[in-house]
Amino acid sequence: MRAALRWAHSDLRTHRGEALFLVLATAGIVASLLFATALFGYATNPWQRTFAEARGAHVWLHTTPAADTRAVARLDGVTAVAGPYRTESATVTARGTRAAVELRGTPRPPSVGRPLLTAGHWLDPAVPDGVVLESSLARALLAEPGDTLALPGTARTVTVEGVADSADPPYRPGEQPGLVWALPSAVRASGGQVVGLRLDDPADTDYAVQRAVTVLGAGVVGEVSTWQQARAAAQGENRLLGQVLGLFGLGALIAAGFAVHGAIATRIRGHLRDLSVLKAIGFTPGQVVRIFLLQHLAYALLGAVAAAALTEALGSRVPGRLGDAVGVWQGLPGHTVALSAVPTGAVLFIGLTTGLAAWRAGRVPPVPVPRPAGPAGGRLTGPARRALGLRLPAALVLGCHKAFAGRGRSLATVARLTLPLLLIVVALSAWTTLDRFHSSPERMGLPTALTVRSDGAPSPSGTRALLTRDPRVAAAYPGVEVAALVPGQTGTIALRGIGTRAEPCPRVLAEGRAARGPDEAVAGQGLLDLLHARVGDWVRMTVGDRPQILHIVGRSIEPQNAGRVVTTSLDTLRENDPGVSAAFWELRLRPGADPRRVAAALTAAGRGHLDVHPVTNPADGLSPLRAVVAGLIAVLALIGLVELLTAIGGTVREGERDVLALRAIGMSPRQITGIAVTATSCTALAAAVAAMALGLPLARRLIDAQGGSSGIGAGIAQYPAPGQLVLLGSAAVLGAAALAALPAARAARRRLADTLSAVG
Known part of the structure; x- marks a missing residue:
C-alpha cells in the first residue's frame, strides 16, 4: 500500500496540471448536469403542483352565449x-x-x-x-x-x-x-x-374534446384549450434550457471519459519500465490496475463532490432563471436523490473508462520488452522525401510526417481531441442561431416588429394613416386572427389573415412558395404535424359554423403558438366571410428603428385608443442560454486542454528515441523542438478541421430537430461566422504549439546520458 501511495504521489507531482484540469472539467460537467436536472424539475413540477392543488380542468371550451353546455357534464369520462x-x-x-x-x-x-x-x-x-x-x-x-x-x-x-x-x-x-x-x-x-x-383519464383528452364538440355543435365552439397546451406554455423555455444543458453535459462527460482513457493509455506507454519494475517487486496485475483506477476516481470524485456542494450551497444565488430553478428544485421530493445520483453516475462513467485503460497496465510483463528500433513515425513517405528534396524546412516536414504517419494511435488522438472541439462548434452554432433571432428577426419568422390594436377610434382608414405617418414605419398590414377547429374536432389552431394580395406581408419560407392566389396559405410546422399534412395538401378547418378550405403552398418559420398557425391573406378570409374586418395591424419598421420607442410614440399619438406592443420574440426568454453556452465552452476547452497535454506528453516521450539520430545528422535543439511542436500543431489542426466538417452538419440537424419538435420548424439553424471558426481553429493550433514548446525544448536539450537511459 505504501508503494502504491508513493507511485500515485509521484505521478500527481509529475502531472499536476493535468490532474487539476480533470478535476475542474469533472466539476463543470457535473454542475451542468445538475442545473439541467433542476431546470427539468422547475419546468414541470411547479405547474403540476398547481394543477393538482387547483384540481385543474383538462379541457376548456369557449362557446357562444347561447350554447347549452349541460350536455357535456353527462359525457362518459x-x-x-x-x-x-x-x-x-x-x-x-x-x-x-x-x-x-x-x-x-x-x-x-x-x-x-x-x-x-x-x-x-x-x-x-x-x-x-x-x-x-x-x-x-x-x-x-x-x-x-x-x-x-x-x-x-x-x-x-x-x-x-x-x-x-x-x-x-x-x-x-x-x-x-x-x-x-x-x-x-x-x-x-x-x-x-x-x-x-x-x-377521469387525462390520456383521453382528444377523444373527450371530439365528443364535447359533437354534442355542442361545431358552430357554437370558438376555442378549445387542453391541459397539455397549458403545461407546454408553463414550461416555456425552461425545458429547452434543460435539454441544452443535459445534451452538452452528457457530450462533455463522454469527451472527458475519452480524455481520461487517452491520458492513462499514454502514461502507460511512457512508464512501461516502471510498471515492469512494480511487477518484478511483487505487485499483482490487480494492484497495478487499482493504482490508476483509484487515482483517477479520486480526481473525478473530488470534482463531482465540489460541483454538488457548490450547486447546493450557491446554485439558488445564481441570478436569473437558473437560480430560480435551483431554488424550486431544492424543495422538490426527488432533489436529494438527484443530487447524489448525478455525481455518482458521472464518477462511475469516468471510472469505467479509467478501468478499461488501466486494464492494459495490468497486462504489462514483469520483464521489460525492448522498444522497436524503427523510428516512431515509420519510414519517410514519398511526399515527405519529395518535400525534403524541395528544401522545405526539415523540422516542418518531419513534424508533419510524425503527425500523419498513419498510425492508429495518432488517429485515436485526433479523434479524442475532435470530440470537444466538435461540441464547441455545436455550441457556437446555438449561440449564433440565438443571436440571429435578435439581430435579424425577419429572417427567423418575425417579419413585423409591432402589433397594434385599436378600440375602434379612429376608423380603420384613420388608424392606418396614423400608423404610417411615423417615418420609422415601413409598412402596416391589416390582420385578423381567429380560432379554427381542426378536422376531427380535437383542438383549435390559429387561422390568420394578414396583409392583402395587393400588399402581402412578407414571410420567411423554409419550404414551398408564398401564398398569392385565392385559398392559398402557408402553415407552420406545428400545424402540419397536427394535421399530418405537408406542403401541397388541401386542409379543411371550421371557423364557427363556416368551413374554410385552404391550399398549403408553403411552410413558414412560425415561432408563435407552437407553430400551429396557418396564415393567408385577409382577402381570402373575406371571400369566405364578408363580415371579417381587421382586428389589428402588423407594423414592419425601417432598419435601425427601435421598436420600443416607436411603440411609445404611436401610443402617445393614439391618445389612449391604440394598444401597441412589440411582437414576442422567442429568443427573449432564452437569455440565460448565453451564459450556459459560455460555461459549456469553458468546460469543453478544459477537456480539450487535457487531451492536448496528453498528446504533447506522448509526442515528446516518443520523440526521445529519435533525439540521438537527429543530433547525429546535424539538427540543432531548436530544430528538434520544432519537430515536436509541428507534430502537435498538425494534430490539433486535423482535429479542428474534422470538428468543423462534422460539427456544422450535426449542429444544423440538432437545432432543426429542436425547432421541429417545438413547432417552429426546421430551417432556423445558423452557422457561426467564418471568423469565429477561424478563431477557434487558430486558438486550437496556436494553443497546442504554445503548450508543446516548453516540454519539447526540455527534451531536445537533455544530456546525452539521459537520452541514452531513456531509450535503452
Whole structure:
C-alpha cells in the first residue's frame, strides 16, 4: 500500500496540471448536469403542483352565449365541470401598461380550476367592481391588491382584490390574454362563455374534446384549450434550457471519459519500465490496475463532490432563471436523490473508462520488452522525401510526417481531441442561431416588429394613416386572427389573415412558395404535424359554423403558438366571410428603428385608443442560454486542454528515441523542438478541421430537430461566422504549439546520458 501511495504521489507531482484540469472539467460537467436536472424539475413540477392543488380542468371550451353546455357534464369520462362562466374580452391599463384580458364571471371559488390565492382575498359581493388577477398578468401590470385598473375606451374601472395562481395558460402579450376573475355583474359586454371539463383519464383528452364538440355543435365552439397546451406554455423555455444543458453535459462527460482513457493509455506507454519494475517487486496485475483506477476516481470524485456542494450551497444565488430553478428544485421530493445520483453516475462513467485503460497496465510483463528500433513515425513517405528534396524546412516536414504517419494511435488522438472541439462548434452554432433571432428577426419568422390594436377610434382608414405617418414605419398590414377547429374536432389552431394580395406581408419560407392566389396559405410546422399534412395538401378547418378550405403552398418559420398557425391573406378570409374586418395591424419598421420607442410614440399619438406592443420574440426568454453556452465552452476547452497535454506528453516521450539520430545528422535543439511542436500543431489542426466538417452538419440537424419538435420548424439553424471558426481553429493550433514548446525544448536539450537511459 505504501508503494502504491508513493507511485500515485509521484505521478500527481509529475502531472499536476493535468490532474487539476480533470478535476475542474469533472466539476463543470457535473454542475451542468445538475442545473439541467433542476431546470427539468422547475419546468414541470411547479405547474403540476398547481394543477393538482387547483384540481385543474383538462379541457376548456369557449362557446357562444347561447350554447347549452349541460350536455357535456353527462359525457362518459367527465368527472366534474367548471362553469359555464360568462366571459368578456377587454383591455386593462395600469401604470401605463396595457394588457388584453378575459374577464370571467365567477360568482364563487370554483371546485374545478380553483384559483390559488397568493395575495389579497377572493371576490366580495360588497365590492361589485373587484377582480382577482392571475399571477402572470399581475406581474406584467405590476399590480397588487388595492390597485385600480382602467378599461380604455370606457369609463369603467376595476379594483384588484387579490392575485392567484392558476393552471391555465399564463399571460403572453399579443398571444394569450390574461385571466381576470370577476363577479358576474362586472361582465357586462358578454362575448361568450367558457366551461371546463375534468376527466377521469387525462390520456383521453382528444377523444373527450371530439365528443364535447359533437354534442355542442361545431358552430357554437370558438376555442378549445387542453391541459397539455397549458403545461407546454408553463414550461416555456425552461425545458429547452434543460435539454441544452443535459445534451452538452452528457457530450462533455463522454469527451472527458475519452480524455481520461487517452491520458492513462499514454502514461502507460511512457512508464512501461516502471510498471515492469512494480511487477518484478511483487505487485499483482490487480494492484497495478487499482493504482490508476483509484487515482483517477479520486480526481473525478473530488470534482463531482465540489460541483454538488457548490450547486447546493450557491446554485439558488445564481441570478436569473437558473437560480430560480435551483431554488424550486431544492424543495422538490426527488432533489436529494438527484443530487447524489448525478455525481455518482458521472464518477462511475469516468471510472469505467479509467478501468478499461488501466486494464492494459495490468497486462504489462514483469520483464521489460525492448522498444522497436524503427523510428516512431515509420519510414519517410514519398511526399515527405519529395518535400525534403524541395528544401522545405526539415523540422516542418518531419513534424508533419510524425503527425500523419498513419498510425492508429495518432488517429485515436485526433479523434479524442475532435470530440470537444466538435461540441464547441455545436455550441457556437446555438449561440449564433440565438443571436440571429435578435439581430435579424425577419429572417427567423418575425417579419413585423409591432402589433397594434385599436378600440375602434379612429376608423380603420384613420388608424392606418396614423400608423404610417411615423417615418420609422415601413409598412402596416391589416390582420385578423381567429380560432379554427381542426378536422376531427380535437383542438383549435390559429387561422390568420394578414396583409392583402395587393400588399402581402412578407414571410420567411423554409419550404414551398408564398401564398398569392385565392385559398392559398402557408402553415407552420406545428400545424402540419397536427394535421399530418405537408406542403401541397388541401386542409379543411371550421371557423364557427363556416368551413374554410385552404391550399398549403408553403411552410413558414412560425415561432408563435407552437407553430400551429396557418396564415393567408385577409382577402381570402373575406371571400369566405364578408363580415371579417381587421382586428389589428402588423407594423414592419425601417432598419435601425427601435421598436420600443416607436411603440411609445404611436401610443402617445393614439391618445389612449391604440394598444401597441412589440411582437414576442422567442429568443427573449432564452437569455440565460448565453451564459450556459459560455460555461459549456469553458468546460469543453478544459477537456480539450487535457487531451492536448496528453498528446504533447506522448509526442515528446516518443520523440526521445529519435533525439540521438537527429543530433547525429546535424539538427540543432531548436530544430528538434520544432519537430515536436509541428507534430502537435498538425494534430490539433486535423482535429479542428474534422470538428468543423462534422460539427456544422450535426449542429444544423440538432437545432432543426429542436425547432421541429417545438413547432417552429426546421430551417432556423445558423452557422457561426467564418471568423469565429477561424478563431477557434487558430486558438486550437496556436494553443497546442504554445503548450508543446516548453516540454519539447526540455527534451531536445537533455544530456546525452539521459537520452541514452531513456531509450535503452
